[in-house]
Amino acid sequence: MNKTKRYEILTRLRDDNPHPTTELNFSSPFELLIAVILSAQSTDVGVNKATDKLYPLANTPAAIYALGLEGLKEYIKTIGLFNAKAKNVIETCRILVHQHNSIVPANREALEALPGVGRKTANVVLNTAFGWPTIAVDTHIYRVSNRTKLAMGKTVEKVEDKLIKVIPAEFKIDVHHWLILHGRYTCIARKPRCGSCLIEDLCEYKDKVE
Template sequence: MNNTKRVEILKRLRENNPNPQTELNWNSPFELLIAVLLSAQATDVSVNKATAKLYPVANTPKSILDLGVDGVKEYIKTIGLFNSKAENVIKTCRILVEQHNSEVPENREALEALPGVGRKTANVVLNTAFGWPTIAVDTHIYRVSNRTKLAMGKTVDNVEQKLLKVIPKEFKLDVHHWLILHGRYTCVARKPRCGSCIIEDLCEYATKTEL
């Protein structure tokens, strides 16, 4: 895909959604961190339902640590992999209390050292909570980037590096929100809704549908 077409795609996505937001509910960097940690292999809707009950009771590292693993499980048991996630939440909270003065570090290495936090989660927190121009590539973004040929790669890391290289600076802060929402609601996995897509004429996907 040439750069002119790529920029036009980004302009349309921006015009359609000038101020994109994550669909996870959060009011502090810590709440966002926990929500993203819980969202692995789970929907944002299911995470929001759990945190809507958890956060009014405990929304700081110390207060969640006080709940203990079993206490956290009670709030997140409707989410997939809740046993291991509860363990990671408690371990993460302990590290935040003991090593970071109960604050979420604005530092990639420190974030990725937290249990259950990988590069994608760190990217989301750095971008959404701290305004870094990072691009968190999940399955939706991987699919949209390859299908449209916006940025092609064989792995999520490949796609992330390609996006970071080809996306102009003015779009980098918001592009992962645009792409994840586009993949979630329009460029869906099984039958992409090409007929209602605002970038259909620019997309280089070979097998378009009429949906």
């Protein structure tokens, strides 16, 4: 795929959704961090249902840590892998309280040192909470990037590296959101909705579905 075609794809996605953001509900970097930790292998809808009950009562590291492991589980037990996630969240809150003055660090190394936080989660927090031009590659973005040939790679890391390389600076802040939403609602896994896709004529997928 050439630069001109990539630019047109990104321009159309921007024109269609000029101010994209995550579908996770949050009102602070901490709320976003916890929601993203909880969202691993779970839907944003499911996470929002849990955090909409949790955050009005506990939305700081100290408050969630005070709930304790079993107390937190009561709020997130409807989310997949909630036992492991509860342990990670409680330990993350402990570290934030004791090592970071209850402030989410705007630093990749410090974020990735938190339990349950890998590169993808750190990228989401750095991008959405702090405005860094990072690109978090999940299964949706991996699929869309390879299927359209926007940025091809055999691993999520290679796709991320390629996206960082080929996406013009003016689009980097928002491209993560555009691609994840495109993969979630249009370029879906089993049967992409090519007939209603705003970039169908630019996409280089060979097996398009009407």
